[in-house]
Amino acid sequence: xxxxxxxxxxxxKDPTGQVLRALYAYASPDAGAxxxxxHDGRSIAAREGEPIALSLLGAGVDTLSRSVKFHRxxxxxxxxxxxxxxxxxxxxxxxxMACAAPARDGREVRSxxxxxxxxxxxxxxxxxxxxxxxxxxxxxVRYGTTINEVMQSFARKMAGxxxxxxxxxxxxxxxxxxxxxxxxxxxxxxLSVALALAGEGxxxxxxxxxxxxxxLVRDSLQWHSRDGERLCGxxxxxxxxxxxxxxxxxxxxxxxxxxxFDDGTIVIQSDRALWVRAKARVFTNGCHESVGAFGDNDxxxxxxxxxxxxxxxxxxxxxxxxxxxxxxxxxxxALSDALSAVGAKVHRLTEGERLLEATGSSSVSGALVGRxxxxxxxxxxxxxxxxxxxxxxxxxxxxxxxxxxxxxxxxCFASWADELGRTQRSDVFVAGSVAHGGRSPVRESAVARSxxxxxxxxxxx
Amino acid sequence: xxxxxxxxxxxxxxIMGLSTAWHLAKAGITDVLVVDRGxxxxxxxxxxxxxxxxxxxxxxxxxxxxxxxxxxxxxAAEMKINVWFRQGGYLFLTRTKQRARMLEASxxxxxxxxxxxxxxxxxxxxxxxxxxDPTGVELASFNPGDGVVFPWPFVWGYAKxxxxxxxxxxxxxxxxxxxxxxxxxxxxxxxxTRHDAIVAExxxxxxxxxxxxxxxxxxxTRVIPDDAERLEVECDTVILCAGAWSPSIAKMLGIELPNKxxxxxxxxTEPLKPWLGPLVADLTDGLYFSQSxxxxxxxxxxxxxxxxxxxxRSSAQFLATYARSLVRAVPSLTRVxxxxxxxGCYDLTPDGNPIVGRVDGCDNLVMACGFMGHxxxxxxxxxRLLAEHVATEETxxxxxxxxxxxxxxxxxLSESMIIG
Amino acid sequence: xxxKVLLCRCEDVxxxxxxxxxxxxxxxxxxxKRFTGFGTGWCQGKQCLIACARVLAARVGELPLxxxxxxxxxxxxxxxxxxxLGDAVSVDRVASERASEDEGER
Numbered sequence: 001x002x003x004x005x006x007x008x009x010x011x012x013k014d015p016t017g018q019v020l021r022a023l024y025a026y027a028s029p030d031a032g033a034x035x036x037x038x039h040d041g042r043s044i045a046a047r048e049g050e051p052i053a054l055s056l057l058g059a060g061v062d063t064l065s066r067s068v069k070f071h072r073x074x075x076x077x078x079x080x081x082x083x084x085x086x087x088x089x090x091x092x093x094x095x096x097m098a099c100a101a102p103a104r105d106g107r108e109v110r111s112x113x114x115x116x117x118x119x120x121x122x123x124x125x126x127x128x129x130x131x132x133x134x135x136x137x138x139x140x141v142r143y144g145t146t147i148n149e150v151m152q153s154f155a156r157k158m159a160g161x162x163x164x165x166x167x168x169x170x171x172x173x174x175x176x177x178x179x180x181x182x183x184x185x186x187x188x189x190x191l192s193v194a195l196a197l198a199g200e201g202x203x204x205x206x207x208x209x210x211x212x213x214x215x216l217v218r219d220s221l222q223w224h225s226r227d228g229e230r231l232c233g234x235x236x237x238x239x240x241x242x243x244x245x246x247x248x249x250x251x252x253x254x255x256x257x258x259x260x261f262d263d264g265t266i267v268i269q270s271d272r273a274l275w276v277r278a279k280a281r282v283f284t285n286g287c288h289e290s291v292g293a294f295g296d297n298d299x300x301x302x303x304x305x306x307x308x309x310x311x312x313x314x315x316x317x318x319x320x321x322x323x324x325x326x327x328x329x330x331x332x333x334a335l336s337d338a339l340s341a342v343g344a345k346v347h348r349l350t351e352g353e354r355l356l357e358a359t360g361s362s363s364v365s366g367a368l369v370g371r372x373x374x375x376x377x378x379x380x381x382x383x384x385x386x387x388x389x390x391x392x393x394x395x396x397x398x399x400x401x402x403x404x405x406x407x408x409x410x411x412c413f414a415s416w417a418d419e420l421g422r423t424q425r426s427d428v429f430v431a432g433s434v435a436h437g438g439r440s441p442v443r444e445s446a447v448a449r450s451x452x453x454x455x456x457x458x459x460x461x
Numbered sequence: 462x463x464x465x466x467x468x469x470x471x472x473x474x475x476i477m478g479l480s481t482a483w484h485l486a487k488a489g490i491t492d493v494l495v496v497d498r499g500x501x502x503x504x505x506x507x508x509x510x511x512x513x514x515x516x517x518x519x520x521x522x523x524x525x526x527x528x529x530x531x532x533x534x535x536x537a538a539e540m541k542i543n544v545w546f547r548q549g550g551y552l553f554l555t556r557t558k559q560r561a562r563m564l565e566a567s568x569x570x571x572x573x574x575x576x577x578x579x580x581x582x583x584x585x586x587x588x589x590x591x592x593x594d595p596t597g598v599e600l601a602s603f604n605p606g607d608g609v610v611f612p613w614p615f616v617w618g619y620a621k622x623x624x625x626x627x628x629x630x631x632x633x634x635x636x637x638x639x640x641x642x643x644x645x646x647x648x649x650x651x652x653x654t655r656h657d658a659i660v661a662e663x664x665x666x667x668x669x670x671x672x673x674x675x676x677x678x679x680x681x682t683r684v685i686p687d688d689a690e691r692l693e694v695e696c697d698t699v700i701l702c703a704g705a706w707s708p709s710i711a712k713m714l715g716i717e718l719p720n721k722x723x724x725x726x727x728x729x730t731e732p733l734k735p736w737l738g739p740l741v742a743d744l745t746d747g748l749y750f751s752q753s754x755x756x757x758x759x760x761x762x763x764x765x766x767x768x769x770x771x772x773x774r775s776s777a778q779f780l781a782t783y784a785r786s787l788v789r790a791v792p793s794l795t796r797v798x799x800x801x802x803x804x805g806c807y808d809l810t811p812d813g814n815p816i817v818g819r820v821d822g823c824d825n826l827v828m829a830c831g832f833m834g835h836x837x838x839x840x841x842x843x844x845r846l847l848a849e850h851v852a853t854e855e856t857x858x859x860x861x862x863x864x865x866x867x868x869x870x871x872x873x874l875s876e877s878m879i880i881g
Numbered sequence: 882x883x884x885k886v887l888l889c890r891c892e893d894v895x896x897x898x899x900x901x902x903x904x905x906x907x908x909x910x911x912x913x914k915r916f917t918g919f920g921t922g923w924c925q926g927k928q929c930l931i932a933c934a935r936v937l938a939a940r941v942g943e944l945p946l947x948x949x950x951x952x953x954x955x956x957x958x959x960x961x962x963x964x965x966l967g968d969a970v971s972v973d974r975v976a977s978e979r980a981s982e983d984e985g986e987r
Contacts, residue, residue, distance in 0.1 A: 067893050070885075092796075127885075132885070132898070136543060137614055138542060139543060141537050141538060142541065144538050145534060145535050148543070152543070152546075156735050159732060160735060160756025161732050161734075161756070162733055163733060163734045165796045168788070168796070168961070169795050170795075170961075171961040171962045174969065176969055209956070258954035258958045259958065261776055261953075263777060266780070273958075275969050275970060288928065296884040359884075393927070394951065395951035399951055399955070401774075404947060404948050406943075411938070412944075613916075732922075780958075781970035782970075783963075785964040785967065787960060798957035798959050799954060799959075800923065801921070
């Protein structure tokens with residue numbers, strides 16, 4: 001397959017220079033030392049520390065696994081640890097997300113749940129055998145117990161993704177952290193709340209599941225202003241992060257707050273567990289993004305806008321010919337411009353058109369678009385960016401006891417908070433796009449004061 | 462359902478209530494209403510580990526469970542829904558000498574009752590599960606006929622079959638009280654909630670150590686709205702199968718039950734290709750785990766002190782305790798990941814045996830609660846017995862023994878093979 | 882067109898399957914989740930919950946009041962690391978029972 005690595009020297013059509021700036025910030029040759037990983041017995045050139053999913057994508061490999069029941073081809077879709085598309089076996093450990101596993105020299109990556117390979121899996125017949133759905137509730141129930149038992153024993157063999165690791169791994173001792181406030185999620189809002197909290201004199205631990213801070217700002221392809229300078233998303237985010245560290249906040253990157261309870265929060269940082277006991281918890285962990293509901297929307301080569309932007313930051317373009325569509329979002333225009341700048345042919349939909357179906361056998365080779373099925377025409381492309389509007393990531397706050405409720409305006413669920421970030425739980429606060437209330441934005445400094453009031457006075461009000 | 466009259470009202474659309482409803486309908490009693498405060502599978506019937514075993518320490522339980530296992534085997538073909546019953550056996554481990562002696566006695570009794578239970582030395586464990594670390598194990602027992610099911614379709618299967626025969630099932634319908642006359646229940650007062658307006662104990666807890674937090678939007682809290690539909694149904698017989706919620710419902714009738722709800726937590730891992738045959742249960746610390754049909758390792762453990770009361774929230778203590786015990790048993794699971802944890806309520810009685818049958822002083826109330834953590838596996842056979850009891854009004858020796866009055870009379874029973 | 886529309890990628894749940902489940906009476910989001918299995922896989926609903934809730938809303942008239950109960954963890958956690966949390970968080974009943982048995986034998 002053709003390489004999708006971007007040659008920075010060949011970047012053209014970049015009048016504002018922002019794409020180059022973004023690329024240089026992260027895709028310059030010194031971003032990570034060259035290394036080699038092995039994928040299904042094949043050597044792949046990679047850069048140390050970059051997500052394996054992008055090493056593979058850069059080498060033209062976009063079909064990484066097969067789905068659990070239908071054995072449909074799957075590949076990275078979100079590139080931020082929120083989907084199952086890139087699950088592979090890494091160094092003997094099943095079900096690692098290739099988008100979250102860093103490349104290291106000699107790492108062994110294997111595709112799962114396919115025979116003989118992820119690109120060509122004969123078990124795909126399941127997909128064709130059940131053209132609409134897989135009705136596992138009523139499969140073979142009409143032919144008596146014996147036949148049913150035979151079906152079950154076959155179904156059991158087909159189930160499961162990876163296989164049990166051959167050997168155990170020693171887990172390092174956990175780290176116990178006590179602090180006034182735990183801030184989860186270092187997107188723009190989390191960075192700002194954490195800084196304000198430190199300014200209020202609180203001891204703050206801030207965790208971010210990605211290996212970098214900045215969230216949507218980092219993945220953006222627009223200019224940001226900091227201290228009177230014009231910076232690209234990555235630079236602006238790093239500037240914010242440096243301020244946070246300077247203010248004395250204990251910052252943990254590559255640290256996922258996985259589960260939160262009344263007595264503490266379990267954070268997994270790389271290969272180690274943290275047990276964080278905080279007087280107050282502040283959730284600023286943003287939103288989810290997905291692709292829309294169109295035919296074969298799970299085909300490898302279908303990405304969210306954020307995934308495509310992130311790939312660019314690692315010097316990889318998701319395709320040579322890319323259809324960019326989705327809910328109205330200015331980021332899509334910036335993304336289209338950036339993809340053009342790095343030499344990709346970009347297709348956009350015209351007024352009234354929509355994406356009906358992705359086509360291709362093991363990854364995207366085209367798209368059916370049109371006003372309806374009768375007027376559909378085919379576009380030849382090797383990647384589709386099809387984002388839906390973002391929806392609040394209410395799950396973690398929900399674990400802490402903050403009710404998520406319907407938001408009829410945005411047709412989604414969001415954590416309930418007042419304009420000061422306070423929730424039903426006096427020790428739990430939310431801010432940013434996790435929270436309900438698109439009309440009355442929760443302001444970071446106000447949230448920080450609520451948290452301070454709670455921590456110092458014991459309770460709010 | 463719009464008021465009216467039913468021969469039998471069953472409170473609780475869990476597996477026990479639905480199995481009973483189905484057996485009543487099969488016996489021709491279709492004038493039955495089953496009510497539940499939430500959705501199907503919302504209580505313990507949808508939250509358990511799906512284990513079905515005959516390895517118990519009392520003859521009664523062993524014989525009842527043999528019948529339940531037979532029902533499970535034919536359930537898919539008979540009820541036309543897959544429940545993924547798989548007889549991989551139950552492998553019991555003990556790590557102390559005292560428990561090993563109890564296991565020996567139970568295994569002997571089980572063989573006398575016709576089970577194929579055999580005792581295994583630590584070295585022989587690996588013949589059954591090669592991945593197990595036998596270090597520290599005193600003795601194990603294995604019965605190949607035990608197995609696991611997927612609980613949800615089991616509940617749906619009974620519900621659909623009962624409905625097809627005319628039983629009415631009203632979900633999101635909560636009991637608010639009873640009408641009684643001369644020591645009999647004449648009516649059940651019900652309130653219908655919105656589909657999603659259930660009171661979920663696993664979600665919201667409005668107070669913290671620091672005191673009650675602010676209530677931001679009272680309209681959004683999960684309470685029954687004032688304008689909810691309320692109605693009363695008349696009935697001849699009420700069967701109380703509300704599991705851990707039974708004591709609070711019995712209280713509405715002035716009946717104090719000795720059973721108490723206790724949280725029990727479970728978690729499940731990422732799906733792996735099949736490697737684990739049996740359900741493994743460690744009698745010493747209450748650890749159990751099995752591999753579901755989807756390939757996940759599903760299991761739980763007893764966490765002490767278990768708080769009394771309805772509580773379905775998850776805890777870190779459970780996760781850490783379970784993980785520590787599980788990786789001790791199977792070290793290669795260290796890199797396997799937990800995908801989901803949840804909690805349900807055990808319905809614990811002082812003597813580990815259920816409360817079944819009529820209640821003195823409330824002639825037409827039939828109890829079916831206090832099934833500890835194994836109500837699910839008992840339900841297939843208990844449903845038949847309860848339906849027979851209601852249809853014939855005859856009290857068997859078993860129902861006399863399991864009656865509520867034993868606690869008043871001080872005739873407690875025993876059962877030592879309880880997990881978790 | 883014969884292409885499948887995947888609402889829940891992790892568990893291979895199609896739009897047709899969700900629609901069929903709603904038609905067969907799964908009118909609340911918790912029941913719909915259990916019946917179709919959406920949200921029970923690798924991502925635990927991060928990708929699919931909204932899509933399925935919107936399909937349900939289109940059929941029954943309004944988005945559910947609340948989503949399905951969010952259960953820990955948000956991201957998968959290795960058992961070995963959970964075990965390592967050890968004494969800070971967990972209890973070891975085997976150790977305590979052995980200790981008390983040893984005491985009894987002495």
